[in-house]
Amino acid sequence: MEVAHDSIMGGHLGVKKTSDRIQAAFYWPGLHADVTRFCRSCDICQKTIPRGRVPKVPLQKMPLIDRPFKRVAIDLIGEIKPPSEEGHRWVLTLVDYATRYPESVPLNKVDTETVAEALVDIFSRIGVPEEILTDLGTQFVSECMEEVNRLLSIRHLTTTAYHPMCNGLVEKFNATLKSTLKKLCSEQPRQWHRYINALLFAYREVPQESTGFSPFELMYGRTVRGPMQILKELWTKDVDTPEVKNSYQYVFELREKLEETLEIARENLRKSQDSGKHYYDRKAVNRKFTQGNKVLILLPTDHNKLLMQWKGPYEVEAVVGINDYNVNVGKKSKIYHANLLKLYVERPPEAVQVAAIVEEPAELDEFDGEELLELGDLHKKKGVDDVKLGPDLTEDQQKELHDCMGDFTHRFCDVPGSTSLVEHEVHLTSDVPVRSKPYPIPVRDR
Structure with a gap:
C-alpha cells in the first residue's frame, strides 16, 4: 500500500485508483477496506x-x-492604493444591525488611538451602542x-x-x-475620499432586501x-405641502410610525434569515468534535494571507459553542469555527503480525512421525488419593471426608467421560449443507 499510494510513483491517488493498482498484482481478503x-x-x-x-x-x-x-x-478597509490626496489609506466602517444604517470614516493610520477617536466621533452622531462586534484586529482588542x-x-x-462570516453584515x-468607490473615482483615483459621503447617501436611500425599508426611513x-424626489418635483411641479401639526402630535405620530416600520422590518429580517439558512444548509453537514480529538486547521500561509492551507494536527481542548472549539495551537489556545476544522485521521503504528513456516529438510529427517504429534494419555493417572484436603480439618474429619469421596471415585478422575444426567438435542432446520460464500478472485487470476 505504501508503494501504491505514498511512493513517488504512487502519486497519492484516491482509494479507487490505489485499489485498482494493487489488485492488478496482488489480492487479499479485505483489500478495499484496508486501502x-x-x-x-x-x-x-x-493536509x-x-x-x-x-x-x-x-x-x-x-x-x-x-x-x-x-x-x-x-x-x-485597507490599505487602499493609491492613497487619497490627504493621505487616507484606510476606511473605518460601521453598520447598525437593526436599521442597516452605515457610517464610514477615512483614516490616515489605523493605530488604536486613531480608531478610538473615529468611533467616538461616530457615536456622537448616532449615540453610544450597547454592543459592538469586531474581528480580532489589534486595534479592537488592545488595552x-x-x-x-x-x-x-x-x-x-x-x-x-x-472567520469573517460571523461579521458578515459589515463585510x-x-x-x-469598495465596488462603488472603484466606479465613482475611476478617472480621479486619488479623490476617493470625497465620494464616501455621497456613496453613504445612496446606500441609505435604497430599501434593503432584508428589511423592506431604506436605512434612512427606519432611522428617521x-x-x-x-435626487429622484427633487427631479419629480421639477417635472410635475407638485410639491407636497406638509400638514401643520403641533410638536406633541408630530412626535407621537413619528413614534408610532417608527415602531410600525421597525416591527415590519423585524418580520422581514426573520423571513430573510430563514430563507438564507434554508439555501445555505442544503449541502451542509452537521460535523461535531469532542475534547481530545486531533484536528487540522485551515490557516493562511506564511507568505500570503489570502492563501489558506491545512495545518496541524492540533488537539481540541474544549467545546465553547455550537460550532466553536478551543484548540491548542502550541503555546496558546484559540477559538476556531468548525468550518475551519477537519478531523485528523491518525495512521496506526506499522506493526504487522506475520506467521511463517520454515521447512528445513535436514531437521525433519531427525524426527519420526510419532514424535511430531503428541497425544494426551487417556489412562487414569490421578484419583481420590491426589485430592488435597484443607489443613484446618482434624484427622478424623479428613478420614471421614476421604471415605465419602471414595464412593464417587468416577467423579474424581482426570480421564474425560460422559454423563447421563443431562441430554442435549440439536435440531437441524434443513438437510441441505450450508456452504460459505467463496472470496472474490480478481478477473485476471480466474
Missing part, C-alpha cells in the same frame, strides 16, 4: 485536500436586533480600546479567528463600498428627499 483506511490516514493527503471537499456545518442564526444602534458591526469600552459601558463582541457593506421615520 480505504490507509488512504484516509495519509498525512499528506489530509492538501481542497477546502471545498470539506463540508460546511449548518448555519446558526444571529439574534434579531429590533432597536436601532443596540448592536453595531465595525471593521476596517486602550478595552478602556474606551469600559468608560462608555459598551460590551465588546469578537468573531472567531479567520457585505465593505464589498459594496420618513422618506429622504433625494
